[in-house]
Amino acid sequence: MIQASELYRLQEIDLNVQQRHKRLDEINAQLADNKALTEAQQQVTNDQQALAPLQSKVRKLEQEIQSNIAKLRETDEMLYSGKVKNPKELQDMQNEIQSLKKRNQELEDVLLETMIAVDASSATLKDSTTKFETISAQFELANQNLIDEKKRVKAEGSALLKSREQLVPTIDSDTLKIYNGMRARKNNHAVAVLVDQSCSVCHVQQDMIVIQAVRKGDSLAYCSSCGRIIIPRTS
Ligand SMILES: [Zn+2]
Incomplete structure (x- = not known):
């Protein structure tokens, strides 16, 4: 089983960390000015x-x-x-x-x-x-x-x-490797959510094969358009 909610949380944490870094840079620049x-x-x-x-x-x-x-x-x-x-x-x-x-x-x-x-x-x-x-x-x-x-x-x-x-x-190491490898290329959004049969990031509607793969959750599924890891809605 893929760890959809863990992956999603990981991405949330990483985005938040990145946002803090950006703010710290801004603050330091202001303090120097x-x-x-x-x-x-x-x-x-x-x-x-x-x-x-x-x-x-x-x-x-x-x-x-x-x-x-x-x-x-x-x-x-x-x-x-x-x-x-x-x-x-x-x-x-x-x-x-x-x-x-x-x-x-x-x-x-x-x-x-x-x-x-x-x-x-x-x-x-x-x-x-x-x-x-x-x-x-x-x-x-x-x-x-x-x-x-x-x-x-x-x-x-x-x-x-x-x-x-x-x-x-708590996350499978192969999944982590894929996530980490994809982060830089996908503007830190390696993980997308399937929302009403569409990718939450690129909004392209997914075909049945992808939708079924996401729902089964046996292995990682990827958006057929942007290539991101696509997971089911977790909450
Ligand atoms: Zn997409």
Whole structure:
């Protein structure tokens, strides 16, 4: 007797395993695809790199201004201390004071411009950081769903393989060989069912010889059109 219901169950298991594999591939591809997140992260890095030199320029300008102020004070004190009598030296000191004041005025102008640029650049960085955090949170949420699904699909897959392991030894080895050999060629549907005298896969009506062979069930019968193993309806 051929083991029609076992064969049919085996095919069901194999189709389900295949479906889980396909879904796992899809999930893994989705998990690897984080283009939006990578781009948002890159934007934050770019904005940080634009801001940093402006901030360091502000610090340098402030330092230079402070050092000029100190020099000014020193020269001023010296000038009015009465210690220097030489008119040429006194003139040089007055010139230096004028030039330090002029230089600091220029530096203050540049400092103001730079601070405005820092403000604009900080605002840009704040925007891109907010955007990154939003995308990151969305991605994590989406990932969590996918990771949960992946776990579930894997568990279903191994449960199916376990029941396959239990089923296979109950099927005659020659029948198994034919089934396995036919799977790849028949798009994983090696087994068809006789439904109202027709093949359930190709829907071609079978002649009486095939129908009788299926009903007798002494040996494997094949669809006269698509060549699949054809079994009686089991339930
Ligand atoms: Zn057929």
